[in-house]
Amino acid sequence: MTTNLSLEGRKKAAFDHARAGRFEDAANLLLSVLKQAPHDLGSLLLLGDVRHAAGKTQDASRAYTAAMQAMQLGNGQVAPGYQQGVQRAQARLAEYARGYDAFIESELPKAKRSKRFDQSVDILLGKSGIYLQQPTKYYFPGLPQIQFYDTSEFDWVSGLEAKTADIKRELMAVLSDHAAFKPYLERDNSQPNVKSHELVGNDDWSAFYLWKDGERVEENCARCPVTAAAFDNIPLDRLPGQAPSVLFSLLKPGAQIPPHHGLINTRLICHLPVLVPGPAWLRVGNEVHHWQEGKVCIFDDSVEHEAKNEADQTRVVLLFDIWRPELSLQEREEVTKFLGAISAYSGEKVVSGN
Structure with missing residues (x-):
């Protein structure tokens, strides 16, 4: 019986069955091989081919997916004899994905899906990943995983948006002073700069602060009185000596801020776009937001x-941070005291840096 053959013998017999159109016999032999050698790339690829030829596309998809996983376990290296098989598997997996996507679209048209459900479909289809809170310094548990807030x-x-025209007039006056903006990421030569990147000390991304590290910058507030007064009734996350920050954040034409995570998850970042001369965007997790002048966006x-x-001209948003609305007053007080104590002990500001 063929099942008594060696692994190589069964693989050869399976290939012969496949060539003769005896797909089920070939599949059974390959499955017996894979019981002993579950990462055998050649057998996985051939099993996918056999299942595909038999019209069993779901089984073929599983086999091809397993082949891709086996390939990754081998550090992505593919022996020359298997390269065409891998390319064929990748092409068929893409074909199956398109078919699956079309099926879902026919059952639940994208235009009729809710926003969160649509994200779940994209994750299922592999079009998007799962993005969760990963603050670099302090994590507060139990908060909802929301990328952009309503x-x-x-x-x-609405009150802040109504002041956009006045805020823009103040911004334009500041922009006429080329020395007013400083690099958002300031270089600290007294500390190691292991994680430094090209935007550190670079005015492609620069800032003009009204509040910095929890303190009003009185000189700058005097230059922008309407903008400064606009925050009297906004729940800024007041952490003495650390937060809030309120600033005009400037990105020069073509400038890009690379993917990164913020420091803490007890706050939200807000943007009031004040100067958006062309296409400019912000991606948070798997959502992309295109800034519109005068339209606030709030994100984690x-x-x-x-x-x-x-765009080919400068983009500026008014950036500031607020308490997450899910935190109770007691929790806000606890976080404030705790982060203040850490800062006093370590001599470093938990909510500053990047």
Whole structure:
């Protein structure tokens, strides 16, 4: 019986069965081989081919997927004899994915899906990953994983948006002073710069602060009185000596902020786009937001995010941080005291840096 053959003998017999169109016999032999050698790339690829030829595309997809996983376990190295098989498997997996996508679209059209459900479908289809809060310094558990917040849930948003024209006039006056903006990521030569990247000390991404490290910058507030007064009724996350920060954040044409995570997850970052001369975007997790002048966006920066100004002119947003609304007053007080104590002990500001 063929099942008494060696592994190589069964693989050869399976190939002969496949060539003769005896697909089920070939599949059974290959499955017996894979019981003993589950990472055998050649057998997995041939099993996918056999299942595909038999019209069993779901079984073929499983076999091809297992082949891709086996290939990755082998550090992605593919022996020359298997390269065409791997390319064929990848092409068929893409074909199956398109078919699956078309099926889902026919059952639940994208135009009729809710936003969160649509994200779940993209994750299932492998079009998007799962992005979670990963703050680099302090994590507060139990908070919802929301990338962009619905601004209609914040009663101060409409009032701030109504001041956009006045805020823009103040911004334009500041922009006429080329020395007013400083690099957002300042280089600290007294400390190691192991994680330094090209934006450190670079004014492609620069800032003009109204509040910095929890303190009003009185000189700058005097230059922008309407903008400074706009925050009187906004729930800024007040951490003495550390937060909030309120600033005009400037991105030069073509400048890109690489993917990164924020420091803590007890705050949200807010943008009021004041100067958006062309295409510019912010990605948070698996959502991409295109800034629109005068339209606030609110997001969780502890989720991986990046941004780019694709316009040929400068983009500026008014950036500030607020308490997450899910935190109770007691929790806010606890976080404030705790982060303050850490800062006093270590001599470093938990909410500063990048």
